[in-house]
Amino acid sequence: MREKTPNVFLAEMRELHPDIEVMGEYVRSKIGVDCRCRFCGHEWTTSGQSLVQGSGCPACARKKNSDRQRGIPVKRRI
Numbered sequence: 123m124r125e126k127t128p129n130v131f132l133a134e135m136r137e138l139h140p141d142i143e144v145m146g147e148y149v150r151s152k153i154g155v156d157c158r159c160r161f162c163g164h165e166w167t168t169s170g171q172s173l174v175q176g177s178g179c180p181a182c183a184r185k186k187n188s189d190r191q192r193g194i195p196v197k198r199r200i
């Protein structure tokens with residue numbers, strides 16, 4: 123499989139995960155990259171591959187699962 127260039131990756135991220143800020147440098151799809159959730163501020167490291175496959179902020183995912191109906195998270199101003 124061809125590796126994406128960082129630019130392609132970042133463009134995909136903007137489309138798939140506008141709420142996730144990529145802080146680290148994208149090297150390869152399977153190498154971890156540092157991200158931050160603009161929604162809740164959580165920072166974590168994950169592979170570019172799993173982000174592109176649709177996995178988002180783990181903290182928000184947990185929150186969504188545990189208390190789905192408890193209000194809307196406050197969106198941060200950019």
Ligand SMILES: [Zn+2]
Binds near residue numbers: 182
């Ligand atoms: Zn989050």
